[in-house]
Amino acid sequence: MRGAEPFLLNEHLSRMVRSAARMELALPPVEELVKLAAQACDGWDPAVEGALRLTCTRGPEATGEVTCYAILTAVGAASKAARARGLNVAGITLGFPAAIRTDAPWLLGGVKSLSYAVNMASQRWATANGLDDVLWLSADGFVLEAPTSTVVWRDGDALCTVPVSSTGILPGTTARHLLDNAGALGLTAEERMVTTASLTAASGVWLLSSVRGCAPIHTIDGVALAPSPDTVRIQTLLGFHAPE
Amino acid sequence: MRGAEPFLLNEHLSRMVRSAARMELALPPVEELVKLAAQACDGWDPAVEGALRLTCTRGPEATGEVTCYAILTAVGAASKAARARGLNVAGITLGFPAAIRTDAPWLLGGVKSLSYAVNMASQRWATANGLDDVLWLSADGFVLEAPTSTVVWRDGDALCTVPVSSTGILPGTTARHLLDNAGALGLTAEERMVTTASLTAASGVWLLSSVRGCAPIHTIDGVALAPSPDTVRIQTLLGFHAPE
Numbered sequence: 001m002r003g004a005e006p007f008l009l010n011e012h013l014s015r016m017v018r019s020a021a022r023m024e025l026a027l028p029p030v031e032e033l034v035k036l037a038a039q040a041c042d043g044w045d046p047a048v049e050g051a052l053r054l055t056c057t058r059g060p061e062a063t064g065e066v067t068c069y070a071i072l073t074a075v076g077a078a079s080k081a082a083r084a085r086g087l088n089v090a091g092i093t094l095g096f097p098a099a100i101r102t103d104a105p106w107l108l109g110g111v112k113s114l115s116y117a118v119n120m121a122s123q124r125w126a127t128a129n130g131l132d133d134v135l136w137l138s139a140d141g142f143v144l145e146a147p148t149s150t151v152v153w154r155d156g157d158a159l160c161t162v163p164v165s166s167t168g169i170l171p172g173t174t175a176r177h178l179l180d181n182a183g184a185l186g187l188t189a190e191e192r193m194v195t196t197a198s199l200t201a202a203s204g205v206w207l208l209s210s211v212r213g214c215a216p217i218h219t220i221d222g223v224a225l226a227p228s229p230d231t232v233r234i235q236t237l238l239g240f241h242a243p244e
Numbered sequence: 245m246r247g248a249e250p251f252l253l254n255e256h257l258s259r260m261v262r263s264a265a266r267m268e269l270a271l272p273p274v275e276e277l278v279k280l281a282a283q284a285c286d287g288w289d290p291a292v293e294g295a296l297r298l299t300c301t302r303g304p305e306a307t308g309e310v311t312c313y314a315i316l317t318a319v320g321a322a323s324k325a326a327r328a329r330g331l332n333v334a335g336i337t338l339g340f341p342a343a344i345r346t347d348a349p350w351l352l353g354g355v356k357s358l359s360y361a362v363n364m365a366s367q368r369w370a371t372a373n374g375l376d377d378v379l380w381l382s383a384d385g386f387v388l389e390a391p392t393s394t395v396v397w398r399d400g401d402a403l404c405t406v407p408v409s410s411t412g413i414l415p416g417t418t419a420r421h422l423l424d425n426a427g428a429l430g431l432t433a434e435e436r437m438v439t440t441a442s443l444t445a446a447s448g449v450w451l452l453s454s455v456r457g458c459a460p461i462h463t464i465d466g467v468a469l470a471p472s473p474d475t476v477r478i479q480t481l482l483g484f485h486a487p488e
Binding site: 124 | 344358366
């Protein structure tokens with residue numbers, strides 16, 4: 001949310017439409033989803049940073065009927081604090097090679113679904129091990145994404161992220177918006193495969209999502225990263241509230 | 245269900261308790277789950293084969309509260325028909341090696357959760373390709389399980405299934421019960437790794453689940469398997485209704 005308005009709503013709806021098609025889930029017309037979102041935002045205090053979640057589900061017992069609803073909540077203090085304090089992460093494997101999902105459509109590469117058990121288990125594993133989050137790695141040693149966010153890093157004058165089409169990672173709406181506007185920071189945008197070793201040598205690594213905003217990673221696998229002056233510039237460009 | 249009574253209820257509840265613990269989901273006391281199941285079964289016509297589903301969920305928006313409910317429906321005609329007609333399946337990869345989940349607890353090996361998007365996508369892929377179901381394969385070429393059932397096959401005088409602890413497949417309650425009672429069929433029980441090539445040479449391959457019952461596989465990757473006289477013996481031992 002930006003003030004009382006959804007941010008990048010069309011981009012999020014486009015991803016939802018693509019994901020639903022892959023799961024053969026019959027969405028209502030997009031105009032109805034837009035209306036649901038608007039109803040949820042009605043009367044929201046624009047001084048509070050909101051997180052809008054639009055869900056369409058067959059429910060735990062599939063009956064053929066799809067239910068859609070929108071929930072608007074305030075972004076949590078922990079998410080905002082991480083934007084200043086940064087994140088301590090470790091790489092953990094997803095077990096499969098980076099490219100497998102391009103040839104195996106049943107693995108639902110690129111699809112945002114409600115099947116979040118492994119995502120949440122990965123983040124609980126992080127907490128249990130004294131970490132803030134994890135980076136999911138492929139079996140062949142590449143960084144893919146984080147369980148609920150996209151990895152972005154700076155290399156030279158380029159803002160980089162992991163290619164979506166060759167990996168099956170979730171296309172991050174916030175990261176895409178940042179890279180599309182990299183020019184406003186005097187930077188270019190690139191898609192590349194990367195290892196955790198390369199990330200620790202980058203001049204800035206961030207996890208991006210619409211709720212988390214832009215949180216810098218300060219440690220990967222116990223290796224400290226230098227703070228980047230780009231963090232605040234990116235947060236300002238994206239319009240995320242400064243930590244309180 | 246057997247008549248108006250849940251079948252192997254304790255075994256299913258034990259698996260639910262283990263799965264919930266892995267997901268840090270706080271279940272109500274087991275006695276309450278038993279009561280929920282009993283309420284759902286109250287008044288059920290014992291002549292109809294029922295499928296009882298007990299669900300405990302934080303809901304799509306985790307609030308900390310866990311909701312539990314039981315739903316009892318009649319086993320569908322398609323499931324019953326497959327017990328006689330058999331299944332045409334193909335092997336499709338899950339992308340990771342068979343043993344990975346034993347070292348990566350965040351991948352939730354052995355856990356039954358509501359994150360079924362890939363399971364359902366795999367079965368939709370089967371339907372779209374003129375198949376009844378799929379066998380999930382590991383990257384190193386072993387048969388793991390099917391999206392909603394356990395693979396059992398006969399080799400000599402042994403009924404075999406895939407080992408749970410070294411693969412992270414779901415421990416199948418119906419398959420476990422069958423193998424524990426293999427002696428009643430004059431057979432022994434074994435856990436082994438297997439390939440699709442070996443399965444096509446087996447003297448009987450079945451998919452087992454509490455709803456599906458015991459459905460013979462008649463074709464794997466286009467290769468026809470000989471019908472097995474054990475199919476009816478197994479169905480009778482397990483108490484599944486004959487196809488109508």
